[in-house]
Amino acid sequence: MESPRMQTPFGLIGRKLGHSWSxxxxxxxxxxxxxxxxxxxxDVAGFVREGAWRGINVTIPYKADAAAAADERSPRxxxxxxxxxxxxxxxxxxxxxxxxxxxxxWMLERFxxxxxxxxxxxxxxxxxCLVLGSGGASQAVQAALEDAGxxxxxxSRAGEDNYGNLLERHADAxxxxxxxxxxxxxxxxxTPVAANDLGRMxxxxxxxxxVYNPNRTGICLAAESLGLPSESGLAMLVAQAxxxxxxxxxxxxxxxxxxxxxxDIERQTRNIxxxxxxxxxxxxxxxxxxxxxxxxxxxxxDEIALRSGQTAAQIIEQxxxxxxxxxxxxxxxxxxxxxxxxxxxxxxVVTRSCNRDLLRQNGVVVMVxxxxxxxxxxxxxxxxxxxxxxxxxxxxxxxxxxxxxQIECTxxxxxxxxxxxxxxxx
Numbered sequence: 001m002e003s004p005r006m007q008t009p010f011g012l013i014g015r016k017l018g019h020s021w022s023x024x025x026x027x028x029x030x031x032x033x034x035x036x037x038x039x040x041x042x043d044v045a046g047f048v049r050e051g052a053w054r055g056i057n058v059t060i061p062y063k064a065d066a067a068a069a070a071d072e073r074s075p076r077x078x079x080x081x082x083x084x085x086x087x088x089x090x091x092x093x094x095x096x097x098x099x100x101x102x103x104x105x106w107m108l109e110r111f112x113x114x115x116x117x118x119x120x121x122x123x124x125x126x127x128x129c130l131v132l133g134s135g136g137a138s139q140a141v142q143a144a145l146e147d148a149g150x151x152x153x154x155x156s157r158a159g160e161d162n163y164g165n166l167l168e169r170h171a172d173a174x175x176x177x178x179x180x181x182x183x184x185x186x187x188x189x190x191t192p193v194a195a196n197d198l199g200r201m202x203x204x205x206x207x208x209x210x211v212y213n214p215n216r217t218g219i220c221l222a223a224e225s226l227g228l229p230s231e232s233g234l235a236m237l238v239a240q241a242x243x244x245x246x247x248x249x250x251x252x253x254x255x256x257x258x259x260x261x262x263x264d265i266e267r268q269t270r271n272i273x274x275x276x277x278x279x280x281x282x283x284x285x286x287x288x289x290x291x292x293x294x295x296x297x298x299x300x301x302d303e304i305a306l307r308s309g310q311t312a313a314q315i316i317e318q319x320x321x322x323x324x325x326x327x328x329x330x331x332x333x334x335x336x337x338x339x340x341x342x343x344x345x346x347x348x349v350v351t352r353s354c355n356r357d358l359l360r361q362n363g364v365v366v367m368v369x370x371x372x373x374x375x376x377x378x379x380x381x382x383x384x385x386x387x388x389x390x391x392x393x394x395x396x397x398x399x400x401x402x403x404x405x406q407i408e409c410t411x412x413x414x415x416x417x418x419x420x421x422x423x424x425x426x
Contacts (some may be wrong), residue, residue, distance in 0.1 A: 004043055006053050008033040010248055013047065014059035015039065021265055022057060025238055028261050029245040029253060031055060045069060048086065048094065055087050055248030057241070063136050070096035080139045085244040097247060100140035101147075103240025104210065106258070107231065108144055115229035116205055123205070125149035130166075130173045132192050133180035134159065137210050141177050150175070166193065171201050176219070178209040183218035188337050189361040191218030199226050206230060212237050214337060214361040215270060221357045238262045267426050269339040271363035274420075275399055277392060278347035279375040280368045281409060281416060286344035289417040293426060299344045304331050312346060325352055333358045347391070350398035359402065364424050367403035368416065374409075 006013075010031045012022045017036050026034040039047055044062050048069040058066040063082035067073060070086060071093040077083045083096035105120070112120045129150040131141050138154060145152045153170060155161045161169060182192040198204060198219075207223035210233040216224070223230035238261050246253050272289065274282040283299050290297035301312045304327055308315065315324040329352055335343060336358050343363065349355050359365050375388050386394075400406065405423045410416050 004037060004039060004047060006035055006037050006047075006051055006056070008035040009052075009054040010056065011035040011037055011053065012057045012059060013037050013039050013044070013062060015041070015061055017059070021237065022241060024265070025241040025261055026245055026248075028264070029242060029257065031245040031248040041065075053088060055085070055244070057244055058084050058086060060136060067096050070094045072096070074098065076101050076143065080143060082136055082139060084240065085247060087247045095247075097244070098140060098143075099240040099243040099247075100137065100236075101143045102243040103236040103238075104141050105144040105147065106239035106242075106255075107233070107235040108148065108208070110235065111206065111208060111229070111231050120148040124175065126151060127174035128153060128170065128172055129175040129177065130155050130170055132156075132176065132178045132182075135179065138179040141179050141210065145175075145177070163192070167197060167200055172203055173201050174203055174205050176201075176204065176207045178207075178211065178217070178219050181211065183209070183214075184211045185213040186337055188214045189216070189218035189221055189357045191222050193219060193222070195222035195225050198222055198228070204228060209233055210236055213269070213339070215266065216357075216361050218357070218361075221360060224360075234265060235262055238265070269362065270424075270426075271336060271339065271341045271343055272420065272424060272426075273336065273343045273345060273359045273363035273365045274368055275345050275349060275359070275365060275403060276347065276368035277370065277372070277375055277388070277395070277399070280347070280370040281413060282344040282368050284413040285368060285416040285420070286342045288413045289420055290342040292417055292421060293342065295340055295342050297342045297344070298335050300328065300332055300335060300349070301346050303335060304328060307331060321348075328352075329355055329358070336361060336363060338362070347395070350395050350402060356402050364405065365403045366420055366424070367399045367406040368409065369399075369406055370409040 011034055017038055020036055023034045044065045063084055066086055067077050067081055067083040072095050074097045076098040077096045080098055083098050085097045085099045087095045109120045112123045116123045127150055129145050129152055131138050131152060131154050134154050134156045142152050153161055178192055180192050183190045206228055207219055207230040209217045209219055211217050212233040217232045220230035220232050238258050242258050274286050276282055287297050305311045332355055339362055372388055372392055407419045
């Protein structure tokens with residue numbers, strides 16, 4: 001049977017690709033046209049040897065196959081036994097590279113210079129760095145850390161160094177890097193190491209994650225709660241594509257192009273999440289903002305009614321506020337794990353601390369602040385029962401501490417939406 005063929009000179013192969021940013025990234029870098037091709041294991045060797053491609057990226061589970069199929073392998077590929085980039089040379093021979101190593105090294109260097117005050121080698125030389133997970137991504141991360149002079153320890157579920165003895169053996173770690181899929185969409189914002197455990201690593205300088213969806217992974221949110229610098233893996237994704245594209249095109253590219261592409265994807269994927277007192281105008285402002293941005297709008301209370309068949313007021317009146325808050329958390333977690341939305345939350349979303357990470361995992365959180373004298377309790381059972389002033393006393397600190405941006409209402413939804421737009425920079 002004939003092997004599947006790619007109709008473009010460049011592309012990505014894997015078994016299950018789902019949504020991928022690779023096409024957009026490579027189009028911006030100039031390695032285009034670029035397409036995605038899902039292959040079964042028995043088709044990989046034939047495609048690699050016989051395909052009419054010029055350059056391909058390779059993702060799981062075919063990175064070892066890619067390395068084995070090449071005529072020449074870079075020192076990185078020889079060292080690790082896996083490749084994520086293949087280039088067909090003019091003479092027909094195939095060259096294999098591992099730009100995952102280069103991509104993580106780029107991300108690591110920027111992180112160290114921005115957050116830790118020096119180059120990766122200056123900051124990490126001789127320092128213990130924990131790499132969570134032992135799969136293909138782990139190998140690339142280990143190589144980059146070793147090249148920076150770090151003392152690398154791999155932590156796995158069943159290895160000598162595992163999550164059970166993490167603090168006993170490695171509380172002196174300087175950096176933690178997650179390479180496991182724990183916390184990846186849609187199972188977010190889970191974390192392989194809890195905030196309490198990270199907090200007991202007294203010399204910990206920061207946390208990195210190779211996962212890029214959601215934007216703030218569970219382990220990054222845990223680090224954030226401790227005041228530690230952290231970063232998830234979008235920069236690595238773009239940087240590895242940059243170095244692959246250089247090979248595809250056979251020319252040097254400008255590294256200054258990496259960050260604008262990264263920021264462009266962030267803008268497309270980040271939710272804008274509106275919080276604030278009941279009656280502050282989150283829904284009307286959110287709808288207007290969504291129209292200005294051309295994005296879907298979700299009102300959490302409306303979503304709850306759609307799924308449960310009852311309004312928020314009905315659930316509270318019939319089953320109590322605690323029952324409603326549990327439903328609210330479930331729906332909030334589902335909605336806010338998605339990307340590219342404008343989301344309006346109910347005023348009481350801040351009453352459950354677990355909701356904070358749900359909002360922040362993919363979102364810029366905006367507090368809409370309207371004077372208390374302009375708020376109404378009509379149709380709002382919690383506001384009517386407690387009174388607006390009491391609610392404000394209970395919730396205002398949370399609104400402010402949970403939000404990235406705070407805006408004072410202008411008097412119109414249009415005005416509020418434009419202020420938000422100017423502040424988030426979308």
